[in-house]
Amino acid sequence: MTSGITALEPLIDHNLRLQANVRPETWENPTPQGRYNMVVIGAGTAGLVTAAGAAGLGAKVALIEKSLLGGDCLNVGCVPSKALLSAAHAAARRRRAVDGIVANGQELIVDFPAVMQRMRRLRADISPNDSAERFRSLGVDVYLGEAKFVAEDAVEVEGTRLEFSKACIATGGRAAAPPIDGLVDADYLTNETVFSLTELPRRLVVLGGGPIGCELAQCFARFGSDVTLIERSAHVLARESSEAAAVVQNALIEDGVDLKLNSSVQRVESRGGETIVWYQSNGDEKSIQADRLLIAVGRVPNIDLNLNAAGVEFDERQGIQVSDRLQTSNSRIYAAGDVASKYKFTHAADFLARTVIRNAFFWGRGKASALTIPHATYTSPELAHVGLTESEAVENGPAIRTFRQEFSDIDRAIVEEETAGFVQVHVKKGTDKIVGATVVGEHAGELISQFSLAMTSGIGLGQFAATIYPYPTRAEAVRKLGDQYQKSKLTPFTAKLLKAMIQFTSSK
Numbered sequence: 001m002t003s004g005i006t007a008l009e010p011l012i013d014h015n016l017r018l019q020a021n022v023r024p025e026t027w028e029n030p031t032p033q034g035r036y037n038m039v040v041i042g043a044g045t046a047g048l049v050t051a052a053g054a055a056g057l058g059a060k061v062a063l064i065e066k067s068l069l070g071g072d073c074l075n076v077g078c079v080p081s082k083a084l085l086s087a088a089h090a091a092a093r094r095r096r097a098v099d100g101i102v103a104n105g106q107e108l109i110v111d112f113p114a115v116m117q118r119m120r121r122l123r124a125d126i127s128p129n130d131s132a133e134r135f136r137s138l139g140v141d142v143y144l145g146e147a148k149f150v151a152e153d154a155v156e157v158e159g160t161r162l163e164f165s166k167a168c169i170a171t172g173g174r175a176a177a178p179p180i181d182g183l184v185d186a187d188y189l190t191n192e193t194v195f196s197l198t199e200l201p202r203r204l205v206v207l208g209g210g211p212i213g214c215e216l217a218q219c220f221a222r223f224g225s226d227v228t229l230i231e232r233s234a235h236v237l238a239r240e241s242s243e244a245a246a247v248v249q250n251a252l253i254e255d256g257v258d259l260k261l262n263s264s265v266q267r268v269e270s271r272g273g274e275t276i277v278w279y280q281s282n283g284d285e286k287s288i289q290a291d292r293l294l295i296a297v298g299r300v301p302n303i304d305l306n307l308n309a310a311g312v313e314f315d316e317r318q319g320i321q322v323s324d325r326l327q328t329s330n331s332r333i334y335a336a337g338d339v340a341s342k343y344k345f346t347h348a349a350d351f352l353a354r355t356v357i358r359n360a361f362f363w364g365r366g367k368a369s370a371l372t373i374p375h376a377t378y379t380s381p382e383l384a385h386v387g388l389t390e391s392e393a394v395e396n397g398p399a400i401r402t403f404r405q406e407f408s409d410i411d412r413a414i415v416e417e418e419t420a421g422f423v424q425v426h427v428k429k430g431t432d433k434i435v436g437a438t439v440v441g442e443h444a445g446e447l448i449s450q451f452s453l454a455m456t457s458g459i460g461l462g463q464f465a466a467t468i469y470p471y472p473t474r475a476e477a478v479r480k481l482g483d484q485y486q487k488s489k490l491t492p493f494t495a496k497l498l499k500a501m502i503q504f505t506s507s508k
Helices: 013-022 045-056 071-076 078-095 112-130 132-137 211-223 242-254 346-361 390-396 411-415 444-457 461-466 476-488 492-506
Strands: 036-041 061-065 141-144 147-151 154-157 160-169 173-175 203-207 226-230 258-260 263-271 274-281 284-290 292-295 299-301 333-335 375-377 382-387 400-406 422-428 434-441
Touching: 013 071, 013 112, 013 132, 036 045, 045 061, 045 071, 045 132, 045 160, 045 346, 061 160, 071 078, 071 112, 078 112, 078 211, 112 132, 132 141, 160 346, 203 211, 203 274, 203 284, 211 226, 211 242, 211 375, 226 263, 242 258, 242 382, 242 422, 242 434, 274 292, 333 346, 375 444, 382 444, 390 400, 390 434, 400 476, 422 476, 434 444, 444 461, 444 476, 461 476
Parallel strands: 036 061, 036 160, 061 141, 160 333, 203 226, 203 292, 226 258
Antiparallel strands: 147 154, 154 160, 173 299, 263 274, 274 284, 375 382, 382 434, 400 422, 422 434
């Protein structure tokens, strides 16, 4: 059985190990023995968690995957991208001059093929956790092939009919291709193909300034490509606050990324091995030459499952329509992950899958809306957020108070000369209840978890002031926000009262 999946190219060294785990060529699909308690379609994060969780509870489970087990995260998303980002970060730190540290004139050389081989090695090292063999050992019947619904309680895969009591659609999404003249004929890259590169593009044009576009633009610029990023909005990371996005945007510029903001691509031409990208900016049409073009303008759901046969309602752009309990219009069938959620993150898919298990088997009342889901963009510096933004609070309530701590006033950031960014938290007015937080700076993805924990556990901002943090750490910024909140309670009346108490006790 051959997958023909681009993610496995080149099919050498560590990719052969990856294939042996997530798409074994000699795999034989099992023969179903009666009705399954749960059939899971899609073996990305949501599907794997659903299958493993249900099997662990004693359910009879089938897992179907038409491509690679592990889904986007393992094969063409989180894992390979972060492996490349770590290499790019190492290159950037090596270039950065530090007083007293001299490189003795040695030139920094990025061996791109070696960098990509390292990525493939690390990806293959992680793959056993998502392997077909591991899930078989968990008691899951693993089917490799394309699934189609043939009834409200049955799917077919490779000519075999699987009947179910419950099912979960977890087929994820894929890179969207915008309707740009000439794009179909261009040999463009997406997140599904960029990790198969074996040579560093000398000139790379990135279309889209969202998280994927920004991460990869900075990454390839640090490797030595001439990178141009084209974005329709006035700033990158358009869904984030302009202040936080500006910190990331400045970092991209410092790393050499040429930003074309308020710009839109009109057409693409392929000429003699290079790509000509025509774009409009401020009413003028301009062009730029590229060796490779990377498209990073969003995702579309994978819904080619003959859903009508199962009575499952869907939207071509938004995906499977589900209730707050992740149930589709067919009460037997649930959906989780990118195919049915606006939160297209691995960690969101994980917890949405847990909600499916709870609701499908235990008459649960778990709601997707009750989850506190943070997100992070892994540029350098990183940008992370959880809960309400300031604009969302203004539009829909509640009334908030905002506290902010700059990293330029944090000793650890100062001594490491990484002071760009800040931590900002919103609390419900009149209380210390945290309703949202943003961190932009180095290791923001780690720091945001403190606010996620606080929001999930009902820990108020004031309690951070009573928590002792090691010194010096970047996390001290969080504790200082707690101090700010406590000081804000010191009204003129309470200040006068405290002064009187001190004078009284001092006179004794």
